[in-house]
Amino acid sequence: MTPAPALPVAISCGEPAGIGPEIAAKAWAALRGDVPLFWIGEPAHLPADLPFLLIDTPAQAAEALPRGLPVLHHAFAAPNTAGVANPANARGVIDVIARGVDLVRTGQAAALCTAPIHKKALQDGAGFAYPGHTEYLQALAGADRAVMMLASEQLRVVPTTIHTALSDVPRALTPALLRDTIRITDDGLRRQFGIAQPRIAVAGLNPHAGEGGAMGREEVDWIAALVTEMIAEGYDLRGPLPADTMFHASARMAYDCAVCMYHDQALIPIKTLDFDRGVNVTLGLPFIRTSPDHGTAFDIAGTGVANPSSMIEAIRMAHRMAQGTYRT
């Protein structure tokens, strides 16, 4: 019997004034022989020389794929200018993400890969109440907690607080939040990354992980105790570790993922090591979602120079996770 064709990966268009349409077009050219996919958005936003085919349903994507980017049309309210977000298009950007989620949850697509959004443009243009996809997808899924992971061949990182202003981090960082983050990370490493016994490093919050209380008290007051408690429950943890010395090459050999305390503590090391190939994957959702690690890059939008590697990795990872064949 011929096996059923793999479901396609849905790609949300992201901010049309950014590089999202261009990297989706380049990803199609690179992946059309390997990965079933389709794009949701307004075809007028795609590069002018790109062959595309309008489809009515994701089931038509496989047939269209060799000839052009399969496009599920989503109408946008206003014209698009590269590099300048149009507030009138913010609603369309948000609705495309929700449409992609719906297609995955109704079994029409295998996974969602999101092109970058401009958070401020969505806030200003449509009162978007979420600081990023992660929090929006958590709400759409009705999940208790979604966790952001950035993954590359060299490193995986998770920020415990995500899009939180630095001055709010100490208040937002609680034992319950860190416990949940470690639990969801451990589960995601097992189920989505195929790691049987995940080793997780937990970063400290303060310089030198607090230096025994001399440079901050969170580590001695509760982070170390939580790590010890969770080790006793069977988690393979180490920490709290000083963040400045846990990312060099030999230190990285000791763990499968670093759980960090805030956004930049986690994202600076991975974007420095692997900006072109890092993938953002959301853990804790009832469906698969990946994204490139970079943003909308307004400064180069419309120039044709955007590097599609991170987008390609993100689509490939989503496809392999959906097939159950993603192994690190």
Ligand SMILES: NC(=O)C1=CN([C@@H]2O[C@H](COP(=O)(O)OP(=O)(O)OC[C@H]3O[C@@H](n4cnc5c(N)ncnc54)[C@H](O)[C@@H]3O)[C@@H](O)[C@H]2O)C=CC1
């Ligand atoms: N998943 C998402 O939706 C993400 C959205 N963002 C959003 O993107 C917007 C812009 O953020 P920035 O901090 O400026 O970061 P950015 O990643 O958009 O740009 C930073 C620098 O990297 C360059 N760059 C980024 N991607 C590139 C690519 N594929 N090829 C070549 N050069 C590339 C840009 O030209 C720029 O010089 C913000 O609104 C931010 O919140 C940022 C990260 C992820």
Ligand SMILES: NCC(=O)COP(=O)(O)O
């Ligand atoms: N810096 C990563 C980032 O902002 C991506 O956030 P999200 O939109 O994936 O939640």
